[in-house]
Amino acid sequence: MGVSTSILRVEKLCVAYDHPLGAVRAVDDVSFALRPRERFGLAGESGSGKSTMALAILRMIKPPGRIEGGEVWLEDTALSGLADDVIRRLRLAGIAMVPQGSMNSLNPVVRIRDQIADALADHGSRLSRREVAERVHSLLVQVGLPPEAADRYPHELSGGMKQRACIAIAICLRPKVIIADEPTSALDVVVQRQVMETLGRVQQRLDAAVILVGHDMGLMAQFVDRLGIMYAGRLVEVAPIRDIITAPRHPYTRLLIDSLPSLDHKGQFVGIPGLAPLLRELPPGCAFHPRCPMAEARCRSEKPAVRAFGADATAACHLA
Amino acid sequence: MLGYLRRNISLGVGIGLLGILVIFMVVGAFTVDTSAAQPLSVPALQPPSWDYPFGTDRQGRDLLAVMVAGTPLTLWIGFIAGFIGVGVAAVLAFTAAYYGGVVDTVIRSIADIGLTIPGLLVLIIIAVSLKGSLTVNQMAIIIALLAWLSPTRTIRSQVLTLRQRGYVEIARLNGMSGPEIIFRELVPNLLPYLAATLVSSVSAAILASVGLEVLGLGPVEAPDLGMTLYWVQFNAAIINGWWWWWTAPLGVIIIVFLGLFFLTAGLDEIANPRLRRTV
């Protein structure tokens, strides 16, 4: 995971939220590296910190949240030192985001073509009207929308088409990294597959890397190359997706995979006992130990450090 | 509680102002001779002095006594009219919103038609057609006749937002009847909103009563604030330079309205979580 081989590098990132009862760490000391053209998944349940991570990478954390420490590198540029207007231009041009529920955030009174054109103009592109029209056309074709969609208003498109329009906006400046936060959560299964196929196709064409944030492990299994699992703000495991499924190192990952319902055979209902801890009241030592079937004395007192397993994997567990 | 008042400034100011009034009325009731609020009690047209801190009016009323006796009367009219108005409105609104259909259409239409008729005009016509002089209670009832119109609409809207909530459906699955659901599930959630509506309704009722009284259509014998202002303009007190006659009632009225206004704002903040600036 050297500097030159990663397109995005997150190092010891910490994000805290100020609460009257004390500051809360939503993202705790997270590090990972994204390779060019890689599909990286960031999975976790509610409260795990994954969406906060995505916002933090783009420097979009607003008070009462703040980035407490760590660094994000886009190729060789450290993002923390950049001025506000430089970061603004980097968003969409360098790192693009398809936020959660974005299909519902499209401006309802602006046609799709103009929404894309606005994004281009906002980032200082000086294309002529004809060039913009050509660009819009090409983008819509890339995401599998009919060219007529350019003239439509968002409410005239279906959910899947709106989401694809959002992807078109996200890629219009050819970013190197695309972050998609739960892009298909409101869509039905058939449309979801179409949208994910679109995202994959688009990513390959642009030679871009993708970070897919979500909680649907099936989606991760079918789409990503490597997967990171977040729990209580920490990145507890990172590994190639094959290994996550067949040989997970962290007990939480293992229990999570075991609890997923399969379509192959009926089985017992195995959940993870207990509850995810409140970030305000994290247990001492390893945050997962109260629910871990393999917890030892050490786990109750000592927070496990993140250890590397080869070039592709990490795990934060004393017993891994 | 005091901590909350410090954060919800409006509520604090509102309670403070109204508190001052209450203290004034209570202390006054014990220390001031309210019979002096009747005409021909004291020498007329005295400017404020140690004997008569608020001065006296042309008919020989001690204005301090008038304020002490009259403020509660004005507030009384407002409260009665406000309570009756919001009470009726709440019943109609919950019924219309929960049951929907024809019931809703009928209630809504009556309220809408009522709202288009100029209220003051109606009140004037009623007041003028009544033979003999009005009592304070009759005044309250007359104003209550119109006070229910607007709250019916606003409370209805609020209930409509709650009607589809999951807990209402669960209540139906529990076998609860309509009125039971209204009282047990819906009303408790609307209590802050109803309180805010009540306070603003009282405020509007006081304004309406003062308006009618200034026009001379109120209870003539009552020494309340509105009637005092009537006598002020009847006797051209402003032109004649008897400034103390109108500053006293005006001052009290301003405190009443400011107090009620801030109270409403404070209650609004409790009722609408989106307005809250603190947790």
Added chain:
Amino acid sequence: MSALVELREATKSFAGGVLGRERLMALERFSFAIDPARPGITAVVGESGSGKTTLARLLLGLIEPTEGAVLYKGNDLRQLSAAGRREFRHDVQAIFQDPYEVYNPFYRVDHVLTTPVRKFRLASSRAEGRRLIEEALRAVGLRPEEILGRYPHQLSGGQRQRIMVARALLLRPRVIVADEPVSMVDASLRATILGSLRKLHEELGISILYITHDLATAYQVADTILVMYRASVVEAGDVELVVKAPQHPYTQLLIGSIPRVSTVRNWAIEERQGRVAAVSGCKFADRCPAAMPRCVAAPPPLYRTALRRAAACFLLDDSPVLPPGDTGSVLVREERPARASVVA
């Protein structure tokens, strides 16, 4: 055999369009019966707009059918007496999707448990009521001391949903309609809640109608399945058969689109655009890769392709049409528009 709750040719439509002339079909001529002598878990699977939520609300008596009837013990719901209505409410209960909305924020969570105890007179004293509540909470894996006395916002979504299962347990209904009970709950907790539901069925003989868009959980929980598409049933039967070897093109598309947690990447199924534009006839014709001209002319009936399954597709027309009579094994009673209703 007598059905406890039954939908008979129930249709629900809404007026739509500019002048209210168009009718939006939410559920079309649906017939289904729950037999208390043979309790089972039936999954109703479909996407949004398929009619599954409308089905649930009709069965629960929360909405009324535009045509057809919903019957409880043979009587139309609309004509039940007050006592009959209370009996109905005791026998047919629900678990809803949103664990936030079902709690009245004004009350502590105890309210959702004490209210049914009171309304259905489940206990003769307050102490006994309290005991029943604590027992029910323990049965779903919660600790009463951690739950009672709290306000809804102080508990997690998973805890709140389990309280709802406890509530259903308290009432000992004959039928539970579970409308997406785990879709808003974290993945690690879903198995626990579904396990409780399964236990409710196995230990207490409660029939469960499990409504969801998630085929994987449906497969795990249910014995039989109904697949719905745009207000009608397209396939039904034993859950193993339908999921492993779907016969209706829509079911095939649905199952093929589900991303599996597996090292095998199977997301390769192609959805070919159908060439036939459907205005009448089979509702899936415009998306169906196997559409034929006859598919547009008239909607296909349900063909019984095996003892425990049926599908509504002309591709299967060499099978007998499913007769309007309880086949028992499919746990479903279907009736098609042109056929006369025969009460079994």
